[in-house]
Amino acid sequence: MIGRLLVFLGGLLVVALFAALLGPMFVDWTDFRKDFEDQASRILGKKVTVHGAVNARLLPFPSVTLHDVTVGPDSEGAPLVTVSRFSLDAELAPFLSGEARIFDMRIEEPKARIRLLADGTLDWLRGSSAEIPARTVVLEKVHVTGGEIEFIDQQSGRTRKVSGLDAEMAAASLAGPWTADGNAVVDGEAGGFHLSSQQPNPATGAIPLKLRLDPGNRPFSLDLEGDLSLVEGKPIYKGRFQGQWRDAYAEKVPNDRKPVPAPRAKGEFELTNERIVVPEYRLELAEADNPYVITGEAKLDTGAKPEFLLTAEGQQVDVNRLANDGGQGKTGRNAAGSVRQRLNLLIAMAADIPVPTVPGRANLKLPAIVAGDTVLRDIQIDIRPAGTGWTVERAAAVLPGRTQVEAKGKLTLIGSPSFSGDLLVASTQPSGLASWVSGAVDPAIRQLKSAGFSAAVNLTPDMQRFEKLELAIGDAHLNGRLERESLRGQPATLSVDLSGNEIDLDAARALGALIVGDDLDNGVFAQRIATRMKVGKLVAYGVESHEVDTIFTLDSGSVSVERLNIGDVAGASIRASGAASGSLLDYTGKAQIAFQAADPTPFLTMAAAQLPPHPALAWLVKSAPWYADANVQATVSLGDAGGSGLTAKLSGTANGSTIAVDYAVDDIADFTGTASLKMNATLENPETQILLGQAGLDPLPIGTGVAGRLALDVSDQGGEAADVALQFTSAGTEAMASGQVSLDIADFLAGAGKVSVKSDDLEPFLMTAGVAMPAVGGGLPAQVSADVKLADRKTSFDRIEATLDGNAVTGALALDLSQAQPKIEGQLKAGHADLTWLAETVLGPVADPATGKLSQEVLPARVSEPDLDIALEIGSFSSGVFDPVTGLSATLRRSGGELTLDDINGSWFGGTLMGRLMVANADGTGLYQSRITLEGGDLADALPEQREGGQAAATGRFDFDLVAEASGKTVSELLGATNGSGSLKVGALTVSKLNLGLLPQVLEAADGIKGEITEDKVKGIAAGLIDAGPGTFQNVAVPFNITGGVMRIQNVTLESQSAKLDGEARLNLIDGTMDGTAHVALNAGDDALAGAEPGIRLTYAGEIGAPTRQLDVGDLTNFLSLRAFERERRRVEALQSNVLEKQRLRREVVLHRYREEERQKAEAERARVAEEARQKAEEAERLAAEEEARRAAQAASEGASAPETQPPGDGTVAAPEMPVSPDEKVTRDSLPPARPLQFDSLPGVN
Incomplete structure (x- = not known):
């Protein structure tokens, strides 16, 4: 609009006026005023009148001053233009060549009225046509001050006004080119402008015009370049534009950072009296070589039906590249801190956007805006101007955190900002939204x-x-x-x-x-x-x-x-009502509260987590399971006495207990600790076990069957300590604790007092409380008293005096709760104690109560219990086997599930017992270790007596040592896994009923046995003799080892003058049985026999304390049989020797007879042969008389020296020949046949 007004002023009014003034001025100086008016009216085509004074001079240079000049009138009779004062100074020399050169012109307070008629034409162009001497006038400097332009739009009925117009202008000719710089206020919007034009196009009459607009209150400037022309009497300015945002932060950018270029826009435009049309524009952001681009179109119709249209579509925008203070990385952001602050910032930015006064719509569509690690997606805005704000038809965007925002309604920006309509915000990732809004989640x-x-x-x-x-x-x-x-x-x-x-x-x-x-x-x-x-x-x-x-x-x-x-x-139901008013120091009010819970544990646990920590609250949480089925009503009053006190009355039932509590404090805002407090609480229940649980203990599910009552009285008068008394009463039992203790959280219950217990039978209460005691079931009359001190989470029990079922106990104990693991220290003296009971505190029940055998139940998991370090003095300490230890002193220690008896010293079996014992429970795995040494013990005391006669099985002083250990999941398995070793040493051992000198008596008795010697006969003799006297051994050493719960004694050898004993044994520690053998080798002396030794084997089996004995006399029977056999053999050998001699003599007679017969036969044969020889000799006598004689003599001599023998032919076996020298001249004869020896007649020999 500013451009259009300036075009009209500079292009039409000023040119025409200047031409009218200057043209006739230098032509005719006579009747100057009238000629000026005529010429000016002819040139402008409008009536020009000078109402004021006219001053003119020629030297030193031509100068003219006119006052109160008007141009017009318009269609309503009003002047089109009025000028308060007009003056110019010209150069004289150019007039000689017909040119007017104005080097200074001043136009003061010009006022123009331009009317846009209903048909869209300007009333200025109505009437006669102007004749402008455009090319004969040169304007070097023109000053316009105080100008006003009123633009009356009869099409829309609106009037726009330009005021405060100040400009500096120049023109090479009235036809152009023109330049102008100045300032003006258009409808309250101040700004500056600059225009430059060329001479009109001879063919079209269009004037090339460049116009720059700088709104003072807007962060941008606008450059227009195009052709200004008249089409059917309507001015049209058409061309291209370029807009540039001013960067207010460029000066604040550090020197080491390059400033980000400001946003800029360019496109085409068409400006007429009725509308402004931008068929396309391009908005560029960030760097010029790689800008973000937004394109669209715009239209502003100021005609009969004014409206506007603005559309914008663009690509993803990275704000980091657009802002000087953008993030330097992922975490860089200009956090606003809250949604409200961001909305206020957004509203402030929106308020800077002028709201069009004409109807229309604006559409913005962007895929995304990136700012630091923030991405705004799918931005779409459809709005229409609505007077003081906008009608939002649709506004949608996806914010960080996948947050969809949609709005529709009326947005008011002028005056008090507001929004009325429909609003939708939906986030599927709220943490992302929170991080974007506040920087934290x-x-x-x-x-x-x-x-x-x-x-x-x-x-x-x-x-x-x-x-x-x-x-x-x-x-x-x-x-x-x-x-x-x-x-x-x-x-x-x-x-x-x-x-x-x-x-x-x-x-x-x-x-x-x-x-x-x-x-x-x-x-x-x-x-x-x-x-x-x-x-x-x-x-x-x-x-x-x-x-x-x-x-x-x-x-x-x-x-x-x-x-x-x-x-x-948390499992409870609550009903409450009430009111309170006042200040912290002066509250008044009342409230009624009803509380019900089947199990208040979850509720109290929750309350403890929400409230400040307090030991009393922790105690209540621990005891909560015992307050089942709670139904409690409370009435709370504030300021009843006109002060800041509080009273509460609570009544109800829980788990069968009747509850009554009265509580009063005179100042609930006690900052000095001087408030008075009183509380009385009672609990009554027909089952004492429940009361013990409600009192904070952890009783076992074992009912006592008797009713009980707990009463607690607390009175605090604002001093350092409160008087507290806790009393428990039941049938035959009364327990009392009283004293002065602190109620402050820092040292809760710190103080001193006394405790006492008197009970006809404390055992049911101890069992219910989970305290294991020996000899359970026999009752436990008890009377206990002690002084108690509590300080710094340490409790000391001094002057303990107790009588537990006749067992006197005295001493002092200290319980330390200040460390992570509680610990009890002190010293105790007792009449008697039980090792089994101590072991059960770690391992649980040692024996099965149903069978009496070792328990096979899995060991319980280790329960966290206080550590112990207690010096013990026990008059009689039962170990569970053999006789008790008397005068025992030891240190009882427990830590981490491990119980030890250290520095054991006492009297046992007449000797001195020393050592260490450890029992542990490592999360259900039992362990034990032992190291026992006994010096100077008496076997007569250690071994059980024989059943007959009351005589000890053995006597003698002995030393005993044992080292053992084991682990297992049950007590039975623990004992069955025992491994260890040890030894027993006796200087002089005497074993009763072991007569080792019984052999002579046995031999004497055996000689009287008739018939065969059998084991039964020998056992009858030996059994009576072996028990007839003792056996004695010197320097006896018996080593042993234990494996798998079995003690093994091997390779034991004992010697005496009468016998040698070899033995071995196995003792099963699990079932208490044993088996063993002892071989007694008797010394036979001169009665010893090769191949048989007299011996007795003793076999023991059964229970370790009373084994049965079996007597094996097999070796002794063999010895006696062999002895009898030897005697019979010698008798047989004598008989056999006589028979053999007779047989030899008979053989000699037979041999003699045989030889005689053979000799006779040989003689007869020799006679026959001699006869034959004689006959032959006689026949050959003349041939070999001498030879025959020689041979006969030789044959006769050979027959006499070696008579021939023949073997018997009756089938008998030849007796072996005995080697007899020929000099003995023994006559041999045949013997009876040989038969094998027979010993059937000898007893025990076959």
Whole structure:
């Protein structure tokens, strides 16, 4: 509009006026005023009148001054142009050549009225045509001051006004080119301008015109370049434009950073009296070589039906490249801190955009805007101007956190900003939205999968109303309304009416903090709040409540709860109502509370987590399971006595107990610790076990069958300590604790007092309390007293005097709870104690009560128990086997499930016992280690007596040592896995009923046995003799080892003058049985026999304490049989020798007879042969008389020296020949046949 007005002023009015003034001035100086008016009227085509004075001079240079000049009139009779004062100075020399050169012209307070007629033409162009001597006048400098232009648009009925027009102009000729620089105010918008034109186109008459506009209050400048022409009497300015935003932050950019180019726009335009049309434009952002581009079209129609149109579509925009203070990386952002601050910033930016006064619409569509790590997607805005603001037909964008925002309604920007319409916000990643808004994510928001709302809203700075509100926070869906009003100078009010399935107050508060900023708490609690809420589930501070129905108000420190019903909060139901008002130091009010819970444990656990820590509250949480089926009512009063005190009365039942509590404190805001406090509480129950649990103990599920009563009285007068008395009474039992203790949290219950217990039978209560005692079932009359001191989590029991079932116990103990693991230290003296009981404190029951055998139950998991370091002195200590240890002293220690008896010293079996014993439970795995040494023990005391005669099985002084260890899951398995070793040493061992010198008596008795010697006969003899006397051994050493719970004694050798004993044994420690053998080798002396030794084997089996003995006399029987055999053999050998001699003599006679017969036969044969020889000799006598004689003599001599023998032929076996020298001249004869020896007649020999 400024350009169009300046074109009219400079192109038409000024040119015509200057021509009218200058043309006739230098032609005719006579009748100057009238000629000036005529010529000016002819040139402009309008009546020109000079109403004021006219001053003119020629030297030193031509100068003219006119006052009160008018041009017109218009169609209504008013002047078109008025000039208050007009003057010019010209050069004289150029007139000689016919040229007028004006070097200084001044136009003061020109006023022009330009009327746009209904047909779109200008009334200025109506009438006669102008005759402008364009090429004969030169304007070097023209000053315009105080100009005004009134543009009357009869098409739209609007009038626009240009005022404060000041300009500096120049022209080479009235036809151009023209230049002008100046300032003006158009309808209140101040700005500057610069224009330059060329001479009109001879063919079209269009004037090339460049125009630059610089609005003073707008951050941009506009350059127009095009042709100004008249079409059918209507001016048209058409061409291209270029806009440039001014960068107000460029000077603030550090020197080391390159400033980001300002946004710039260019495109085509067409300007007429009726409209401004931009058929296309291009908006460029960021660097020129790689800009972000937004394109579209624009149209402003100022005709009969004024309207405008603006469309914009572009590519993704990276704001980091557009802003001087953009992020330097992913985390760079200009965080606003809250949604409210961002909205205020957005509204402030929107308010800087002028609202068109004509109807129309604007459409903006961008795929994304990137700013730091922020990406705004799918931006679409469809708006229409609406007087003081905009009608938002649709505004949508996807914010960080996948947040869809949609709005529709009326946005007011002028005056008090407001928005009224429909608003939708839906985020499927609330944590991302929170990170973008505030730079941090509340843990409550991080857990949400979605959040959003939709409502019909009316938002103003003073009021924010949400009607038809549908709120979704995670799985919560709520409906209702919300209204907040904050008038200036008055407290803000908040009205909430919501109902739905659930609500998470932590998440709602976190989302609220995003909207209003970090001062949410301060803002909300300073308001007046009225709330009605009914939800199926309420989550606040991590606590879930179900079926919540409440109506409450908060107003300037006063609170009124009309109704608060909670169906289920941590397993409890609560009904409450009440009101309170006043200040912290002067509150008054009353409240009624009803509490019900089948199991209050979850509720009390939750309360302890939410409230400040207090030992009393921790105790109550621990005892909570014993308050089952709680039904309690409470009445609380504030300021009844006109002060700041509090009284509460509580009554009800829990787990069968009747509860009554009266509590009163005279100052609930006690900052000095001087408030007085009184409390009386009683618990009564027909079962004492429940009372013990409610008192904070951990009783076993073992009923006592008797009723009990607990009474607690506390009185604190504001001093350092309170008087406290706790009394427990039951049938036959009374326990009392009283003293002065502190109630401060820092040293809760620190103080001193006395405790006493007197009971006819304390055993049921101890069993119920989980305290294991020996000899359970026999009753435990008890009387105990002690002085107690508590300080710094340490409790000392001094002057302990107790009588437990006749067992006197004295000493002092100290319990230290200051460390992570509690510890008990001290010293105790007792009449008697039991090792089995100590082991059961670690391993659980050692024996099965049903069978009496070792328990096969899996060891219980280790229970955290206090560490122990107690010096013990026990008169009689039962070890579970053999006789008890007397005068025992030891140190009892327990740590981490490990129980030890260190430095053991006592008297056992007449000797001195020393050592160490450890039993442990490592998470269900049992362990034990032992190291026992006994010096100078008496076997007569250690071994059980024989059943007959009362005589000890063995006597002698002995030393014993044992090292053993084991591990297992049960007690039985623990003992069965025992491994170890040891030894038994006896200097002089005497074993009764082991007569080792029985052999002579046995031999004597055996000689009298008739018939065969058998084991039964020998056993009858030996059994009576072996028990007839003792056996003695010197320097006996018996080593042994234990494996798998079995003790093995191997290769034991004992010697005496009468015998040698070899033995071995196995003792099963699991089932208490044994088996063993002892071989007694008797010394036979001169009665010894080769191949048989007299011996007896003793076999023992059965229970270790009373084994049975079996006597094996096999070796002794063999010895006696062999001895009898030897005797019979010698007798047989004598008989056999006589028989053999007779047989030899008979053989000699037979041999003699045989030889005689043979000799006779040989003689007869020799006679026959001699006869034959004689006859032959006689025949050959003459041949070999001498030879025959010689041979006969030789034959006769050979026959005499070797008579021939023949073997017997009767089939008998030849007796072996005995080697007999020929000199003995023994006669041999045949013997009877040989037969094998037979010993059937000898007893025991075959």
